[in-house]
Structures are given as C-alpha cells and as structure tokens.
Amino acid sequence: MLQEHQDTRTYPCGQCGGELQFHIGQQQLACPHCGNVQAFREATGAVEEKDLRSALRDLRTNREGAQALVAGEKEVVCQNCGGHTTFTGTLTSTKCPYCTTPIQRDDIQDAPARLPVDGVLPFRVDERAAKDKLQEWVSSRWFAPSEFKDYSSSGSFESVYTAYFTYDAQAETDYRGERGDDHTVTVGEGDDQRTETETRWRHASGRVHNTFDDVPVVANEGGLNLGYIAQLEPWPMEQVKPYSPEYVAGHLSRTYDNDVEECFDRAKQVMSSEITRTVERDIGGDHQRIHQQTTTWSGLTFKHLLLPIWLLTVNFEGSTYQVMINGATGEVVGERPYSKVKIIATVAAVIAVIVLLVLVLGR
Secondary structure, three states, X not given: OOEEEOOEEEOEOOOOOOEOEEEOOOOEEEOOOOOOEXXXXXXXXXXXXXXXXXXXXXXXXXXXXXXXHOOOEEEEEOOOOOOEEEEEOOEEEEEOOOOOOEEEEHHHHXXXXXXXXXXXXXXXXXXXXXXXHHHHHHHOOOOOOHHHHHHHHHOEEEEEEEEEEEEEEEEEEEEEEEEEEEEEEEEOOHHHOEEEEEEEEEEEEEEXXXXXXXXXXXXXXXXXXXXXXXXXXXXXXXXXXXXXXXXXXXXXXXXXXXXXXXXXXXXXXXXXXXXXXXXXXXXXOOEEEEEEEEEEEEEEEEXXXXXXXXXXXXXXXXXXXXXXXXXXXXXXEEOOOOOHHHHHHHHHHHHHHHHHHHHHHOO
16 A cells, blocks of 8 residues: 655555545545545554653754755655656645645654654545535625635635644742722712722732643744634644554645744743733732742643644735635634725615615604
8 A cells, every 4th residue: 555765655546556545534545536445554542742841852952954854845756657746845745746646755754853743633524515614604705805705716725734733731830919809989079979999909929720731833834824723723632643644645734844842932822821811810809910920830741743724725816815624623714805896885885874864864
C-alpha cells in the first residue's frame, strides 16, 4: 500500500493501480476510481502529552536547522505519472497537479530537528456535507452581492489539515487587590433629596488555582485568518487519534510555521485572561481591582496535532475572502463582501415605509 521515494510516499490501489485517499465517510483508505477499500493499521493507545520544558531546551538548540527544512521549495517526481510536484514552505501533503495522486513529504515529519505530529483529528464532515453547510451559510448573507453567492461555488475549496499545538498547565496565582461593595445612600434635602450608589473598598488577597487542558493555538500562518480560525472552536479533542500518515492521504496538510515556544506565548495570553477572571471571582463583590498577581506554572505539557478545516478561498473584485468549516463539527465562519446596491435599496425601502407611516398617521 505504501511506496516511498525521494522522502515522499504514495498509496497505490492494490486492484487498479490508482491512488488511494482517506475516505471521510468510511474512515479508511479508498480508491476513487474502482471503489476498492483498504484498511490501514492505526496506532493504538492515547495521544501522549509531552513535557514542554524539555522540548523548549531541545528546540532552542535545533531551531536553525528546523527552520531550514521548511525554507524555500522542494520538487519531487510523481511515481504515478512522472510529473513534477513542488512542496512550498510548510506544506507536507498535496496532490500531483497532473494525475491527482496524493503525495506526502516525509523528510520534514521524520527530521530530528522538527517536532513530530502526535495526533490527528480525522475529518468527519465529508465534501458533500461541507458544501451543503457552505451554501447555507453563503445564502444567509443577505447583503452579500449576488455575484459573490454564485462565485462562491467556483472558488478554491480544499480540505486542509492545519497544525496546532495544545497545552496543559497547572497555575497557582497569588494576588493582591481590592473588593468593592456597592451600597445606597440618601443625599440632599427636600426636593433635592435623592439616592446615590457608593462603593466601599477594602483590601483583598488570596491564592487561586487553575487547571488548563488542551488550550489550542494554531501554528500556521501564510494567508490564514487567525481570527476566524479561533471561532471554529471548540474542537472535539476526545476524537483525536494517534497520528498515522494515512489520515492525510488525498488532503492538503501543513506542518507548523510557529514552533511550540512561539505558540506557547499565545496560549499563556489565553490562560492569563482566564486566571484574571478567576481572581475577580475569588475577590467577589460588585467591583474588583487587581494590583498584583503572580503565577507559578507547573505540569506544562503539549501535543502537536493536525486539525481538519474545509477552506473556501474566493477572489472577488480584487479582494480575497475566506470561509472556513470545522471538518469535525461542521461549524462555519468566514467573511464576505457587502453589496452597496442592496444596502442602499434596503435603507431607501425603510425610509419609504417611515414616510408612508408618517403620512398615514398624520391625517
């Protein structure tokens, strides 16, 4: 089932010689030409957490070599048709542009200087279901130009495994601050008498504990709208499986652009915000002031995962728009242009209704 050459791999069909791809509906390798289904040996057991501190030490030693592996382009020869396929940057799985044979680049995944993939969340939403959800989302954008709604069906629509790091942590936080409790007082006399709300402030201090599990941070850049990707959460992490390269056969896949240390800085921002909310709850009262908080981190672990996204990219009137679908849950987020004509027409219609009501009620 596996052919390896030039640090790449393909999956030829044992019946017709075509290319096997990971079939989302069957969760197996399947041939789109003859329908042959071939099971693959999945890794067993749970996806293991890795110690973050030791990984950071190794990373700082090997960072230069790790970045060199994903710099520039790597050209390979397709073993099915002989055509040339180019891997650019962090791309590790693609299709031959001539015969659509799925090709994976193994030299990055196997390189000692790079962190290996620990787990993968397989696609559960197949292409037909994804397009149905996409059409529903696009059709509900009332102020999108009609041309965009039509063009969305002809844009680039790809299944992509995107690199993520997830983090676990224990946090003990000591804080000092103030608790504010509101109370009502009566001020003034006679006709000027009124009630006002005042706040009594008193010192507050203490310690809070936070446990973080699988805080996700996308590790790819290069044109992806990170704000929209964040809206695809939550991911069903309980469905993550130990990594097997067969899961990405026939789908685009990328290794990380930002390493585990760079992504941890963003994860700490998320965790620090949650810690602040915990401190505020612990202080209590109607208002809180935090003057100082000191956090001690422990139990720092991470996983390098591939998470599934259906990505629509549409070029419309000189601008690029992206719509993303969570390949496991079907959640849809994205951006689209606004039709000035539709907005003006709507505003004009509202004004006309208001004028008509004024005329009718004024009689």
